[in-house]
Amino acid sequence: MRFLPAQDHITAGVVGLGYVGSCIAATLADNGIPVIGVDADTSLVQELSAGRCRISETGLPDLISRWAGTPRLRVTTDCAAISAADVVIVTVGTPIRDDGSLMDLQLKSACDDLSRHLRPGQLLIFKSTVPAGMTRELVVPLLERSGMTCGKDFGLAFCPERLSEGNALKELRSFPIVVGGWCPDSGAAAAAFWEMSLGVEVIRCHSLETAEMVKLADNWWIDHNIAMANELAKVCATLDVDVLEVISAANSIKKGHGSVNILLPSVGVGGSCLTKDPWMVWRSARDRGLDLRTIPAAREVNDGMPGYTFGLIVEELAKLGSTAAGSKVAVLGLAFKNNTGDLRATPTLPVITALREAGAEVALFDPLVDGDEAEKTFGLRPSSSIEEAVRDARCVAVLAWHKQFEDLDLAELRQQVAESCALIDGRAYFPREIIARLRGLGFSYRGIGR
Numbered sequence: 001m002r003f004l005p006a007q008d009h010i011t012a013g014v015v016g017l018g019y020v021g022s023c024i025a026a027t028l029a030d031n032g033i034p035v036i037g038v039d040a041d042t043s044l045v046q047e048l049s050a051g052r053c054r055i056s057e058t059g060l061p062d063l064i065s066r067w068a069g070t071p072r073l074r075v076t077t078d079c080a081a082i083s084a085a086d087v088v089i090v091t092v093g094t095p096i097r098d099d100g101s102l103m104d105l106q107l108k109s110a111c112d113d114l115s116r117h118l119r120p121g122q123l124l125i126f127k128s129t130v131p132a133g134m135t136r137e138l139v140v141p142l143l144e145r146s147g148m149t150c151g152k153d154f155g156l157a158f159c160p161e162r163l164s165e166g167n168a169l170k171e172l173r174s175f176p177i178v179v180g181g182w183c184p185d186s187g188a189a190a191a192a193f194w195e196m197s198l199g200v201e202v203i204r205c206h207s208l209e210t211a212e213m214v215k216l217a218d219n220w221w222i223d224h225n226i227a228m229a230n231e232l233a234k235v236c237a238t239l240d241v242d243v244l245e246v247i248s249a250a251n252s253i254k255k256g257h258g259s260v261n262i263l264l265p266s267v268g269v270g271g272s273c274l275t276k277d278p279w280m281v282w283r284s285a286r287d288r289g290l291d292l293r294t295i296p297a298a299r300e301v302n303d304g305m306p307g308y309t310f311g312l313i314v315e316e317l318a319k320l321g322s323t324a325a326g327s328k329v330a331v332l333g334l335a336f337k338n339n340t341g342d343l344r345a346t347p348t349l350p351v352i353t354a355l356r357e358a359g360a361e362v363a364l365f366d367p368l369v370d371g372d373e374a375e376k377t378f379g380l381r382p383s384s385s386i387e388e389a390v391r392d393a394r395c396v397a398v399l400a401w402h403k404q405f406e407d408l409d410l411a412e413l414r415q416q417v418a419e420s421c422a423l424i425d426g427r428a429y430f431p432r433e434i435i436a437r438l439r440g441l442g443f444s445y446r447g448i449g450r
Contacts, residue, residue, distance in 0.1 A: 003155030013085030056341030100283030157190035160215030180211025233265035233449025243449030267426035268347025270336025316422035325359030333400025341368035
């Protein structure tokens with residue numbers, strides 16, 4: 001097949017060894033594909049070469065430790081090494097500015113480097129999220145500075161990244177992969193590569209732009225859905241109705257080819273995708289003379305949830321005869337999502353900031369978050385244990401509920417906190433029996449829409 005050598009001779013290159021790139025590189029290596037990883041971050045490359053992984057993702061540290069430094073997974077800062085790869089996967093970061101426009105420095109830099117080291121016959125697969133049209137308008141002209149022609153001398157496809165943190169390795173081996181090729185040969189080669197290397201279903205799109213839009217549409221939908229769930233939670237709170245009971249019953253009805261699927265409310269939306277991708281669509285549409293009105297509305301709702309959660313903490317403290325000023329508040333779970341250690345755009349930051357500005361004594365604990373990273377983000381050093389964090393607390397705010405918390409002894413927790421203590425459930429989704437037990441132990445309980 002054009003742009004793809006025989007299955008037993010394929011070497012893959014991965015440019016950008018952040019969250020997505022590391023997961024892809026480690027999975028391909030584990031599946032028997034020799035991988036050359038390239039990143040400009042010298043300290044990251046040194047860590048990976050030594051088999052160490054700074055990313056908290058289920059199973060990833062084990063794979064990095066197993067394959068790094070072997071012929072299956074070699075990492076370097078030298079982009080020239082990519083010439084030895086048959087398939088080059090680009091996973092560099094694509095952040096946005098405040099106005100929604102793409103900060104394309106990393107993408108341009110990667111393309112400039114690749115243009116100097118491309119060789120005929122290579123297949124390039126871009127997974128970095130971009131506005132629809134960007135691969136054709138920006139990426140291809142930069143690559144063709146090599147003197148080669150896209151679709152003739154080298155192949156190119158766009159395959160959006162659609163992994164969710166905490167489940168990435170499992171999803172890489174099971175989720176369908178979307179492929180949009182520059183030309184039929186490029187699309188066919190990219191599809192064949194994913195089918196061979198991961199054994200997953202491939203969905204072929206008719207153009208690069210279609211594939212680019214798929215990722216944006218996915219996260220646009222998720223952000224809207226969560227915004228609805230958050231506003232539903234606010235309504236339920238005014239009616240003394242449990243929003244989780246409403247959602248469970250509402251989701252039982254079939255609609256179209258699936259079912260109603262309302263997601264869950266929470267302290268807020270974070271991470272590098274849901275907070276960015278909808279704005280990327282909005283800006284792209286505006287540049288084409290189209291005003292999208294639902295994206296700003298959903299973003300405003302979700303960005304407002306940390307403030308709403310702070311308000312719940314203040315209300316519950318008031319019921320106990322206290323104010324935020326002078327009260328100790330223990331925050332358990334700092335990451336933007338359950339079962340990850342990722343602090344990027346975490347909604348816990350504005351909650352903690354508001355508490356400190358209100359005069360609260362704030363203690364932090366998260367078993368998955370690096371202590372230095374937490375101190376850099378929040379300006380506070382996390383406690384070394386849950387017991388230390390909650391000792392004498394007037395409020396325990398659970399803002400991310402990791403598996404490591406599931407064995408928490410609630411009776412013992414009650415002995416550590418202040419005589420009167422509120423428990424705020426920002427993302428634990430405790431079932432009714434646990435809530436009843438918490439109240440039986442003397443906690444006042446308050447959840448998002450509960």
